[in-house]
Amino acid sequence: MASIRALPPELINQIAAGEVIERPASVVKELVENSLDAGAGRIEIDIEQGGAQLIRVRDDGGGIAHDELELAVASHATSKIGSFDDLEHVASMGFRGEALASVSSVARVALTSRQRGADAAFRLEVDGGKLRQARPAQHPQGTSIEVRDLFYNVPARRKFLRAERTEFAHIDDLLKSLALAREGVEFRLSNNGRPVRIIKAARDEAGALARVAEVLGEEFPSRSLRVDHSAAGLHLGGWVGLPTASRSQADQQFFYVNGRLVRDRVVAHAVRQAYADVLFHGRHPAFVLFLALDPAGVDVNVHPAKSEVRFREQRLVHDFLYRTLHEALAQTRAGVAPVQAVVSAPNVSWTPALTGAANEPGLSPMPWGARPLNQPRLTLGVRDEPLAEYAALFGNAASAVQVPLPDTDDSQAPPLGFAIAQLKQVYVLAENEQGLVLVDMHAAHERITYEKLKNGRITSALRSQLLLVPLSIAVGAKEAAAAEEHTDALAEWGLELSRSGPSAVVVRRIPALLEGADVSQLARDVLSELAAHGSSRRLEELENELLSTMACHGSVRAGRRLGIPEMNALLREMEATERSGQCNHGRPTWIQLSLTELDKLFMRGR
Known part of the structure; x- marks a missing residue:
């Protein structure tokens, strides 16, 4: 083995560059973050050949004093921290003081800057880590950094660069991610002399x-x-x-x-x-x-x-x-606008079509205020008693599980409006203030039933099943410690286990809802999450999967004919049920077609 020796500064910086600079986008990230730390309000990025030939970042920030230009490209030199306490409270984007030194060790770098209030700008050039004397230059307030011929002196790294289009796409994606975080800064990106993206500063x-x-x-x-x-x-x-x-x-x-x-x-x-x-x-x-x-x-x-x-x-x-x-x-209840927490239904000045039993030839239109809003609770001809599997686990408490209907004023139109028809015994058609609402009745009722089952589980005592023979499971030391620490929390979910050794636990009870599950895998999954995050929802997730299956079997099926009162009851329950905007599997339960969209379909107004 060779003797121990100190590495030359150029090699140190190239090693650091290997950690920080993966591709041209990495260089752009370091330079733009420096501009943001300098208080820039506008940042321009010019790219040539995907960044391999040229990366130029120009900002209007505070600038760098001419006698600090050499320090700016030196290793571990920074103005952002000065003590360990500063390191404990880092508020800037950069702080390591190695970005420019690393970049200048694998590229030709030119740094031009004019500090706020200075009479002139100065330019410093670095070629593969070798500095040239700073000299006066013309430049507005701010800083410009040019990085040319990236990895020109590290051919092996240059070979790993992708196609020009690919490298530029990485830079574009990076810029968009930075723009999301700094909405008050204007960003301009050009590629091979052509403007590609201009992101104006946002003020509100x-x-x-x-x-x-x-x-x-x-x-x-x-x-x-x-x-x-x-x-x-x-x-x-x-x-x-x-x-x-x-x-x-x-x-x-x-x-x-x-x-x-x-x-x-x-x-x-x-x-x-x-x-x-x-x-x-x-x-x-x-x-x-x-x-x-x-x-x-x-x-x-x-x-x-x-x-x-x-x-x-x-x-x-x-x-x-x-x-x-x-x-x-x-809060994603059906009928509630997604970006708002609450939607208020204004008074309606126009008269929609007829609904309900009044929808017969010769009858006059019925305004919103004349429509009965006291709809019956949703039964849809499905069992009034709780599901048999659910009742066996929670007892009579299941029958009391109900979703409270929203309070409505007779002068207001409900968010989902009123039912007008059923299509192919699959979809409910309703009319609201905006236009036409289409509801997948099975998906909607499945979500409603599922939320009721979950609420019943929370509000009633959870039953557990005693194992005939306690099961000993080998786990890691961290998982065994987590079992000992969270014993009471696990018992609340019906899972009784205790630590029996440095790397072993014993399971004595499991939730009755999970009877027949793989107890060993269940315990390992739960303890693994507890050890990693201090909490686990694995038990709840498994139970939710079973409750979802029960809800699917206990919900109204496609192909069942519903009356107007039943369809309206479904709509009111959707408006009152959490997450009713999508079914248990993430599919939408309803869609809205506005009058404008309908007019476009029929080319009205053209």
């Missing part, structure tokens, strides 16, 4: 939502929920997509911690649990969420590229995210 919430629509698609705002909640020193804001707007891949998930885009397993687990009851397996929600907390509560110094963080109170953050998103999704 409407402008911020328009920026979100530009990144996630024009349909996202109308298919999303606004989130704005604070608790325990945490604040979560942004937009979450409706379950019916889910995607086949997780390509529209943007989560920011104090303005920094991150990927975190705690966050991913909390979001997945919040959507667990409303999404198909294999589907992914879309969201743009901003978590704000005390910088001392999050460690951003855990990854060279700063793409990961570590929360000091992981369980608190996890539970806050889960409960906030879970409650937001629970």
Whole structure:
């Protein structure tokens, strides 16, 4: 083995570049984040040949003093932290002081800057880590950094660059993600001298939502929920997509911690649990969420590229995210506008078509105020008594499970309107203020029944099943410790287990609803989540799967003829039931066709 020796600075910087600079987009990220930290209000990015030939980032920020230009490209030199206390409270995007040094070690870099109030600008050039004397230059207030011939002195790294179009697409995606976090900053992107994207600064919430629509698609705002909640020193804001707007891949998930885009397993687990009851397996929600907390509560110094963080109170953050998103999704009642929490139905000045028994030839139209809103409770000819399987587990408490109908004024039109017909004994057609409502009656009733079953489980005593022979299971030391710590919480769910050794637990009872399940796998799954996150919903998820199956069998089937009162009862229950906008599998339960959309179908007004 060779003797120990100190590495030369150039090699140190190239090693650091290997950790920080993966592709041209990585360079753009570091440079733009520096511009944001400098207080820039406008940032221009010019790209040539996918960034391999040229990356130029120009901003109007505070600039760099001419006697600090050499320090700016030196290793571990920064103005953003100066002590360990600063590192514990990092509020800037960059703080390591190695970005420019790493970039300049694998490219030809030119740095031109004019500080606010300075008489002149200065330009410094670095070629493969070798500095040239700074000289005066012409430049407005702010900073421009040119990175040419990326990886010219590291041929092996240059070979790994993809096609020009691919590399530019990564840069474009990066810019859009940064634009979501800094809505007050204008971004301009050009490729090979041609303007590609101009993102104007947003001054209000409407402008911020328009920026979100530009990144996630024009349909996202109308298919999303606004989130704005604070608790325990945490604040979560942004937009979450409706379950019916889910995607086949997780390509529209943007989560920011104090303005920094991150990927975190705690966050991913909390979001997945919040959507667990409303999404198909294999589907992914879309969201743009901003978590704000005390910088001392999050460690951003855990990854060279700063793409990961570590929360000091992981369980608190996890539970806050889960409960906030879970409650937001629970408000997706049918008929409620998605981006608003509540929709008020204004007085209607026009007279819709007839409904109910009055819909006969020769009868005059009936205004909203004359229509009976006291609809009967939904039975649809299905069993009035609770499901047999459900009653066996919860007793007579199941029969008391009801969803309270919303209070309505006779002068107001209900959000889903009034039923007018049934199509092919599958869909309910209703007329509301906006136009025509189509309801999948089985999917809607399935969600209603499912929510009733879940409410009954919560409000009644959960029965457990004693195992004839206690089952001993070998687990890891962390899982065994979690079993010992959370014994009481598990017992509330009907799962009785205790630690029997350093790496073993004994299961004595399981929830009666899960009789016949794989007890060993169930215990391991629950304890694994408890060890990793401090909480587990595995028991609840398994029970929900069974309750969903029961709800499917206990709901009105397609092909059943319903009367007008029964259809109206279904509509009123949908308006009162949480998550009734989609069925248990994430499919929509209803759609709205406005008069404008109907007019377009028939080319009216042209």
